[in-house]
Amino acid sequence: MRSRPTTLLAAAGLIGAVALSACAPGSNSDSGKSSAPTGQVSTDPSKMGDVTLTVWDQEIRGGQKAQITELNKEFQAKYPNIKLDRVSRSTDDLNTTLKLALSGNTPPDVFQANNGRPQMGSFVKAGQLVPLDRYADAYGWKDRYPESVRQYSSYSTDGKTFGTGSLYGLPQVGEVVGIYVNKAKLQKAGVSMPQTWDQFQQSLxxxxxxxxxxxxxxxLDKWPAIHVFGTVQAQNVQPDAIRKLGFGQKGGSWTTPENTKAAQTLVDWVDKGYLSKDVNGLGYDPAWQGFAKGKGVYLIAGTWLQADLGKQMGNDVTFVLPPSASGSPAATGGTGIPWAISSKSKHPDAAAAYINFITSKDAMAVLAKTDNLPIADTAAQQAPNALGKDVFAAFGTAVQKNALVPYLDYATPTMSDTIGAALQDLLAKKATPQQFLDTLEKDYSSFVSSNQ
Structure with a gap:
């Protein structure tokens, strides 16, 4: 997981059951790159004959599982000629297995691929994904998904340029990383909801x-601290500077006083006991599950936990954007993991029809009903409960204020591993803030200089 379920919408203003298979990917690689489908696009699934689509996803948790289960059921009922052979895995398992599968002879037809450089960017470079531009035109995706959304699943054909070029994926959900608050515990402690970053730190x-x-x-999974650091960084570093780093663009720098202050803040939190002593030994899921059962007051995490926490905590939990240090909100966020099509799929039209179905306006209503955050037609949807309303409101504010900044691990093909390990060292005080930033700068600058 990042489960994030883990994307981006930063720079430009924004967004306007099935058989479970345990099949393993083919082990024989095919060095030839498949070309994009040519000719007229078929958009009527009922006329595509008997088709089996192998679908891989990471929709395994709470509302994520509920929405895809319902949408798959509806799709099969409407198009019984198309059988969905679904394989569901955790995000980490999917990321690992997908790389092997796409280089083999039996990849899935349609799947979720993290839109950062380590996943989607490398798949585009290897010619393993179908460009979706023809389907976007045929289905009107460009009308429902503005450029500010599409750019975060767009690459040049060589995979070097992130944010422009062809469309290679389509997301279902929006994301923003904020703070879940146990309101009952906050009130019991006599603490008011923090309105500024200074008040938040004082409340700690x-x-x-x-x-x-x-x-x-x-x-323990390494990536969760990326979201916490990103939240702290966004209160100390200008959004445009974060965007350069997050998108792997030329002209950024990790070794600045502002980034140093952000890194030092994490160390201070460790020294002051604001985090548990076993922070690097505790898994992501046990951590948020503990929060749901009443351990701790704040949880910095993404909107993908909305369904699970709302179900378990009811009215005791709320979700807010990180209190601002500057008066203007800033938060890590973007889109959920988009859906893509293998260039080796024998049924690209059917795969595109499936993606269209699960991202349609009707699908957005299903997403909202099952405690997810729809990426399109968001304003037309009704949140199912109080926490959902808080999440919708926070995301709406972030979008309106152009407050979203990218996930930092998207910067380079290796940054996810680099920053994950470096943050563990920082939290364990095995590295100083300067050593931490030097490690990130080496990865970032090496990539930028070689990606010209």
Missing amino acids: ATLKAKGELPLVLGN
């Missing part, structure tokens, strides 16, 4: 003094 000290665990974080 107050909660610690009252015997509470102020901030829940399980970083």
Whole structure:
């Protein structure tokens, strides 16, 4: 997971059951690159004959599982000639297995591929994905998904340029990383909801003094701390500077006083006991599950936990954007993991029809009903509960204020591993803030200089 379920919409203003298979990917690689489909696009699934689509996803948690299960059921009922052979995995398992599968002879037809350089960018470079531009024209995706959304699943054909070129994926959900708050515990501690970054940090000290665990974080998986650091960074570094780093663009720098302050803040939180002592030994899922059961007061995480936390905590939980240090909100966020099509698929039209079905206006209503955050037609949807309304409102504010900045691990093909390991070292105090930033700068600058 990133489960994030983990994307981006940053720079430009924004967004306006099935058989379970355990099949393994083919082990024989095929060095030839398949070309994009040519000729007229067929958009009527009922006329595509008997087809089996192998579908790989990471929709395994709460509302994610509920929405895709319902949409798959509806698709099969409407188009019984198309059988969906679904394989569902955790994000980490999917990321690992997908790389092998796409280089083999039996890849899935349609799947979720993280839109960052380590996944989608490398797949585009290897010619393993179908460009979706023809389908976007045929289905009107460009009318429902503005350029500010499409750019985060767009690459040049050589995979070097992120944000322009052809469309290679389509997401279902929006994302923003904010702060889940146990309102009951906050009230019991006599702390008001923080409105500024200084007030938030002051509340951490107050909660610690009252015997509470102020901030829940399980970083055994390494990536969760990226979201926490990104949240702190966004209160210290200008959004455009973060965007250069996150998108791997020329002209950025990690080794700045502002980034140093952000890294030092994390170290200070460790020293002051705001995080659990086993922060690097606790898994992501056990951490948020502990929060749901009443451990800790704040949880910095994404909107993908909305369904699970809302179900378990009811009215005791809310979701807010990180309190601003500058008066203007800033938060990590973007789109959910988009759906893509293998260039080796024998049924690209059917795969595109499936993607169209699960991203349609009707599908957005299903997403909202199952505690997800629809990426399109968001304003037309009704949140199912109080937490959902809070999430919709936070995302709407972030979009309106152009406050979203990218996930930092998208910057280079290796940044996910680099920053994940470096943050573990920082939290364990095996590296100083300067050593932490030097590690990131080496990865970033090496990539930028070679990606010309």
